[in-house]
Amino acid sequence: MTDPIRDSASGQSPRDAEIDLMLRQSMTAPIPGLSPNFHQALQRKLRQSSHAPNKFSRIMLAGYATTSVATSVLVMRSQCLGWATIAAATLAPMALLALTRRLRSPQSGFAIR
Secondary structure, X not given: OOOOOOOOOXXXXXXXXXXXXXXXXXXXXXXOOOOOOHHHHHHHHHHHHOOOOOHHHHHHHHXXXXXXXXXXXXXXXXXXXXXXXXXXXXXXXXXXHHHHHXXXXXXXXXXXX
């Protein structure tokens, strides 16, 4: 007995045949490409977004830094750490950041290449 849902010639259901046709049509469609000036436009956008942060960004960064320092101090105090340890743990990363920036700047004599 034959299955009334399947096509007798190909052995596919009508839905499978329709999907197969759609896939074949999409595979023969031309491949979209980027516009000729895509890289120039991308570089322009990247340069615009990499400028110095605006006032709102600076305020957000300062608020985040203040909140994280306050939270860290509270947690360290709750662990009964002394103020000297808290100060060292808080200021050491800032000093390391400043040192790294100084070593990377070309005007210092210690620039890493």
